[in-house]
Amino acid sequence: MRTSITQLQKQASAGEKLAMLTCYDASFAVLCEAAGTDILLIGDSLGMVIQGRETTHAVTLAETEYHVACVARGCSKPFILADMPFGSFQESKEQAFRNAARLIAAGAQMVKLEGGAHMVETTRFLVDRGVPVCSHIGLTPQSVYTFGGFKVQGRGEEAAARLVAEAKLLDEAGSGMILMEAVPSDVAARVTAAVKAPTIGIGAGLDVSGQVLVLYDILDLYPGKKARFVKNFMAGATSVQGAIEAYVKAVKAKTFPGPEHQFPAEAPK
Ligand SMILES: Nc1nc(=O)c2c([nH]1)NC[C@@H]1CN(c3ccc(C(=O)N[C@@H](CCC(=O)O)C(=O)O)cc3)CN21
Ligand SMILES: CC(C)C(=O)C(=O)O
Ligand SMILES: [Mg+2]
Numbered sequence: 362m363r364t365s366i367t368q369l370q371k372q373a374s375a376g377e378k379l380a381m382l383t384c385y386d387a388s389f390a391v392l393c394e395a396a397g398t399d400i401l402l403i404g405d406s407l408g409m410v411i412q413g414r415e416t417t418h419a420v421t422l423a424e425t426e427y428h429v430a431c432v433a434r435g436c437s438k439p440f441i442l443a444d445m446p447f448g449s450f451q452e453s454k455e456q457a458f459r460n461a462a463r464l465i466a467a468g469a470q471m472v473k474l475e476g477g478a479h480m481v482e483t484t485r486f487l488v489d490r491g492v493p494v495c496s497h498i499g500l501t502p503q504s505v506y507t508f509g510g511f512k513v514q515g516r517g518e519e520a521a522a523r524l525v526a527e528a529k530l531l532d533e534a535g536s537g538m539i540l541m542e543a544v545p546s547d548v549a550a551r552v553t554a555a556v557k558a559p560t561i562g563i564g565a566g567l568d569v570s571g572q573v574l575v576l577y578d579i580l581d582l583y584p585g586k587k588a589r590f591v592k593n594f595m596a597g598a599t600s601v602q603g604a605i606e607a608y609v610k611a612v613k614a615k616t617f618p619g620p621e622h623q624f625p626a627e628a629p630k
Pocket of ligand 3: 404405406417444502
């Protein structure tokens with residue numbers, strides 16, 4: 362039986378950190394499962410790490426369905442979360458439901474939507490109709506062109522308070538998981554304290570319910586520029602499974618992320 366969202370929520374409220382990794386195919390799913398990874402995310406980062414694009418925008422729903430099915434066939438225990446690709450959910454709540462249903466049918470147990478306040482209505486619509494939702498706030502890579510780059514979000518009191526307020530609205534709308542990317546650690550801690558849903562961080566410090574990284578980053582397979590929050594777990598490992606195990610262990614032991622992988626409250630001068 363696959364891990365359920367209820368089991369993950371229990372683990373989180375008992376204080377056990379959740380270990381999430383992106384995964385795009387069956388062979389890596391086998392290794393991630395054996396290493397004890399709790400959640401596998403079929404991320405739209407596949408547009409960058411699999412397809413070699415500069416952003417995540419061109420990933421299609423059909424491609425995401427394909428990778429979800431590949432991952433689901435490769436493992437039986439990890440919780441399966443799928444990104445809704447750019448353009449597949451922003452137009453209307455009806456469009457979001459129609460496309461989310463396809464990812465659920467492909468094997469996902471929950472879909473992830475980038476966006477804060479403007480995704481509240483869609484979140485409620487999906488959850489009411491049986492589609493569990495993970496909210497992705499802070500640095501949302503599908504908005505890279507409106508942000509003007511992959512930049513830290515939630516810096517300064519006004520932006521921090523906005524992020525906390527958005528998270529509360531999504532939580533109240535029924536979001537089952539809240540993922541925060543590239544936000545100062547103290548802001549992520551405030552969000553975690555303000556919501557019922559487990560929180561997952563990437564570049565969000567230690568005061569969250571769990572961590573996520575891109576699999577190809579922890580295995581040092583991605584040739585592009587590395588974000589501050591990335592750690593190479595192949596260093597010191599003797600196998601790929603060993604590296605994934607080291608990541609899961611470090612998340613559970615709260616030794617990852619270290620201070621060097623976090624964003625301080627104010628930009629360094
Ligand atoms: N391989 C890979 N890893 C990822 O983590 C990732 C992807 N691809 N593709 C989709 C997005 C893009 N991501 C990124 C990419 C770069 C930065 C980055 O370089 N950030 C700067 C922050 C600059 C600032 O201070 O504002 C950094 O220094 O980390 C962050 C997130 C995260 N996601
Ligand atoms: C980096 C994570 C959070 C993601 O959304 C992805 O891999 O697409
Ligand atoms: Mg993504």
